[in-house]
Amino acid sequence: MIEFKLPSLGADMDQGKLVEWKVKPGDAVTKGSIVAVVDTSKSAIDVESWHEGTVYELVTQPDETIPVGTVMALLLEAGETPEAAEAWKRAHAAPATAATESMAAPAAAVTSPPGASVTAEPDTRARVSPAAAPVRTRATPAARKRAAELRVDLASLAGSGPDGAITIEDVEKCSQAAPAPVNRMTKMRKTIGAAMARSKREIPHYYLASDIPLARATEWLASYNAQRNVTERVLMAALLLKAVAIALKHHPNLNGFYRDGHFQPASAVHPGVAISLRQGGLIAPALHDCDSRGLDDLMRGLADLVRRARAFTLRSSEFSDPTITVTNLGDGGADLVHGVIYPPQVAILGFGGIRERPWIVDGVVRAQPMVTATLAADHRVTDGHTGALFLADLSRLLQTPENL
Amino acid sequence: MQTAELRNTVHAILQSIAPEIDPTALDAAAPLREQIDLDSMDYLNFIIGMHERLNVDIPESDYQKLVSLDDIVNYLRGKLPA
Secondary structure (H helix, E strand, O other), rough: OOOEEEEOOOOOOOOEEEEOOOOOOOOOOOOEEEEEEEEEOOOOEEOOOOOOOOEEOOOOOOOOOOOOOEEEEEEEOOOHHHHHHHHHHHHHHHHHHHHHHOOOOOOOOOOOOOOOOOOOOOHHHHHOOOOOOOOOOOOOOOHHHHHHHHHHHHEEHHOOOOOEEOOOHHHHHHHHHOOOOHHHHHHHHHHHHHHHHHHHHOOEEEEEEEEEEOOOHHHHHHHHHHOOOOOHOOHHHHHHHHHHHHHHHHHHHHHHEEEEEEEEEEOOEEEEEEEEOOOOOOOOEEEEOOOOOOOOHHHHHHHHHHHHOOOOEEHHHHHOOOOOEEEOOOOOOOOOOOOOOOOOOEEEEOOOOEEEEEEEEOOOEEEEEEEEEEEEOOOOOOOOHHHHHHHHHEOOOOOOOOEE | OOOOHHHHHHHHHHHHHHHOOOHHOOOOOOEEHOOOOOOOOHHHHHHHHHHHHHOOOOOHHHHHOOOEEEHHHHHHHHHHHO
């Protein structure tokens, strides 16, 4: 019996609203397949399965808001019979009620004493409901998806479809009438604020900066791109990420998580790439396995990640996996950034804008493209010495871009 | 393709990348990237958009010629068959 739970989606994203199921009972799922779309204060997220199995029952209903860790669906493992799921439901009905009650706000809807809900047909829906039983809004799956994309609250709409169901047209009409997603922006600002306040409260940051000459990297990239079709060009941002990933392999104490009072190094390098959203706000999903991917593959992954972040179609693993954050202020950006670590990560690396600046080479002042790299890291895990070695390594790697 | 039609196409590509802007409200003679927020990925997508819609190849070394919307339209005119 597999409990499919709402996974952790990063610091301070502690709940989500089910937008739609991508599977139905009887469907086979594999590792990494998209099972559901869940909306959070930051984005709609494609939730992936971490198991292989067959969907037995969908516990959570669309429009329900549930805390992280809630069992959303029951899956049968290979060879299991439905009886296994039914037994699981009987066994878990009562304790799960108690757990959810203590976790959620006063759960008025669930007041039955422990044990009383162990019946032949326990109402699994009631125990994961938030405070009040949600009113299920009638809407087509396409309308639900569109509403999540456009941040339209389905409950506020009158449907024009069969039996008053909300259609995709109703959603789009409403979105045009009220384009300002004020509620979403307020929520996202609050979410970012909560995570950053926690970081500033709990993490003893130290800060380092290093000026890195990029003449070689710029020249090498220009000649690399000159031979390529426009759709295959590589941006400096990808080259910088690759160098960061390799340097992190050499300095693993900056790559991982601080949890339960100690550092847990990560086995892979999954930098969270800070992406600003056009309507405001920020998201830093993981670009997986940056250290082992080739530059072209990394660039394709980066382009895809930015596109999906802006279309709100990121995957749950991209929210839960980042092992460090990398923020790049880009061409027009400020000179440098003093980053705030995203807990439970232990470091954030920042690149300022790349500009021509005077730099001394062999005793001669020359103008050349420069970037200021900054590192903010967690003093509970490393000292400035480790950070300084890391930045020096990063600078060294960027002087031989052809090896990246 | 007429200049006006070409300009409309460039506007449409720009809007697909930055949906919040009104390209007709931009100063076509002033530097584009001083008027709208395009990062390097947006700019690359803009170039790719022109490549795909107009079948024009724009080498990276020509980026410096593409400062304003007027520059871009003139550049494309020179690249397209009359």
